[in-house]
Amino acid sequence: MRLHGTMRVNEKGHLEIGGCDAVDLVRVFGTPLYVLDEALFRENCRLYRVAFARGGGGVLYAGKALLTLAVCRLVEEEGLGLDVVSGGELYTAVQAGFPMDRVYFHGNNKTADEVRMALSAGVHRFVCDSFDELDLLSRLALELGKECNLLLRLTPGIEAHTHDYIRTGQIDSKFGLAIPNGQALEAVRRCLERPALKLRGLHCHIGSQIFELEPYADAARILMEFARQVRDVTGWVIEELDLGGGLGIYYSPGDDPPAVETLAETIFGAVAQAAASEGLPIPKVLVEPGRSIAGPAGTTLYTVGTVKEIPGVRTYVAVDGGMGDNPRPALYGARYEACLANRMNGRLDTLAVSLAGRCCESGDLLIRQADLPPVRVGDVVAVSCTGAYTYSMASNYNRFPRPAMVLVRDGSAELIVRRESYADLIRNDIVPVRFRTRQA
Structure with missing residues (x-):
């Protein structure tokens, strides 16, 4: 071993x-x-924080990988944000005293109670997955007198080379809104029409236990091209680009994961090139590692x-x-x-x-x-x-x-x-x- x-x-x-x-x-x-x-968990957090800080990016630890009160404290002390996907994960973060201005709330079927909890707690960003969720966020934000800052989760049509159960970037997925069929653009329009919703950026997640970095670069290019199309149609300009997590780790012989620094270089390079090509400002880049830290x-x-x-x-x-x-x-x-x-x-x-x-x-x-x-x-x-x-x-x-x-x-x-x-x-x-x- x-x-x-x-x-x-x-x-x-x-x-x-x-x-x-x-x-x-x-x-x-x-x-x-x-x-x-503890030492290795902290070291992995620092590798990400340092690698992505160089390009002005941010790192959100994916709580679904492992989340306890103590883990929340470790993540907070290491300066990372937190990605939660349920009311239970959010409740854990709240009870741990994790700063809500560093929390992003994911999930493809958030309940009304979960949304109310998140709005009341002051969650920094919602990552919205569907038209129905847009309706729910808008209604509850107005009801509570809150502003709902959000990212739209999109499916870029990328199939990462990993197990079928942990692929999420392809169009045929329970997650996200598809770009090719016009759903993504319609979601942007609906966000911009609703005063309680503030669209801050775009998100995608292409899968888990990924060893090849080119799909991350492809996803960055596709989302930046879409951001340019949105700007041309609506005038909205992207502020944040969240490319999810999924970097693989070594489990057994044959596994050869790339270094975190290489991941960061690949993503920043692709985003900068795409921004220049599309005539857009470079957005803040976010990633959401979980497995590769814990x-x-x-x-x-x-x-x-x-x-x-x-x-x-x-x-x-x-x-x-x-x-x-x-x-x-x-x-x-x-x-x-x-x-x-x-x-x-x-x-x-x-x-x-x-x-x-x-x-x-x-x-x-x-x-x-x-x-x-x-x-x-x-x-x-x-x-x-x-x-x-x-x-x-x-x-x-x-x-x-x-x-x-x-x-x-x-x-x-x-x-x-x-x-x-x-x-x-x-x-x-x-x-x-x-x-x-x-x-x-």
């Missing part, structure tokens, strides 16, 4: 993260356990419960977690690397080993082909690069409680998410009155 951030192998032959021995973390906090490397900073620790060898076929190593705490492998075949955190120097087994979860699903395999030493019951398995879209997508399937999360730094570990209990699982359950009295 490739080591990331502050990971190292200590003198005991154990995996260490943030100066904390993984075996000690398991002893104190139990498993499954999400471990977040992903490499996260590791999940598990305890091995059973080792089942099928002679001549493979060995199934079952851990005390699985698709409940990380649905990505089952959902779209995501690949990961793993190691034995308590025996980092062990020689790798030559047999085929599958790392299996404990959910009652044959598809609950965390890693189909894991490179591990011969595994024993009680071993501690570490799966790397699980900081993004694991905790945020976790479920209680099979009534398994969701894991705890710790923040590690300089040899200390702090609990930032408590482990759910069985009592938490039934906290919202209600027994109908007719069932409450039972005959002896």
Whole structure:
């Protein structure tokens, strides 16, 4: 397994993260356990902030990747803005005291209650996804006496080379308003007709886990060409251009993500060239990284419960977690690397080993082909690069409680998410009155 951030192998032959021995973390906090490397999370934030500040741009951390009260504080301290996509994410930001003048509110079906919450809280920008949402924003902004500053989310017709489930830039998508069929221009007209709405810019997001940078440059050129068409028709001039997130990370051999600095250079170059070509001022450029900040900073620790060898076929190593705490492998075949955190120097087994979860699903395999030493019951398995879209997508399937999360730094570990209990699982359950009295 490739080591990331502050990971190292200590003198005991154990995996260490943030100066904390993984075996000690398991002893104190139990498993499954999400471990977040604070130093690496902060470093990734700074890489983006510095790279995009050079061109006068801005960086919004995509909260959907991983959002807790503590994560909000880290993002705030590192000087980034925040992209939220639901009332729950917005509520988390509010409770963390995150500055609302750095919050952008996304989502393709915002409810009236969510919009009221956001307007009342003073969210900086709404990213509008449909004509119906324009109607809702206009009505509620007038009702509350607020001004609604917004970006229009557009679909530029770009299909990034990634999994079908995480492509979003093509025209046939639940997200955004299409440019080629005239929907985008009609949305601009409607914004400009409504006094409570202030159109500030354009947005697009072409997908996730992207390794090729040319689609970002293509998206910039397409949106800037559209901005020129809008100016010619309506007189409106673009102020902000938000190109979303999606930069890929290393999960397993074969993944070769570009550097953040290269991404910034590509985007700024394309925007500047397009602005000159279209006769427009250069807008403020925004990006929304999530995975590439949180992903490499996260590791999940598990305890091995059973080792089942099928002679001549493979060995199934079952851990005390699985698709409940990380649905990505089952959902779209995501690949990961793993190691034995308590025996980092062990020689790798030559047999085929599958790392299996404990959910009652044959598809609950965390890693189909894991490179591990011969595994024993009680071993501690570490799966790397699980900081993004694991905790945020976790479920209680099979009534398994969701894991705890710790923040590690300089040899200390702090609990930032408590482990759910069985009592938490039934906290919202209600027994109908007719069932409450039972005959002896």
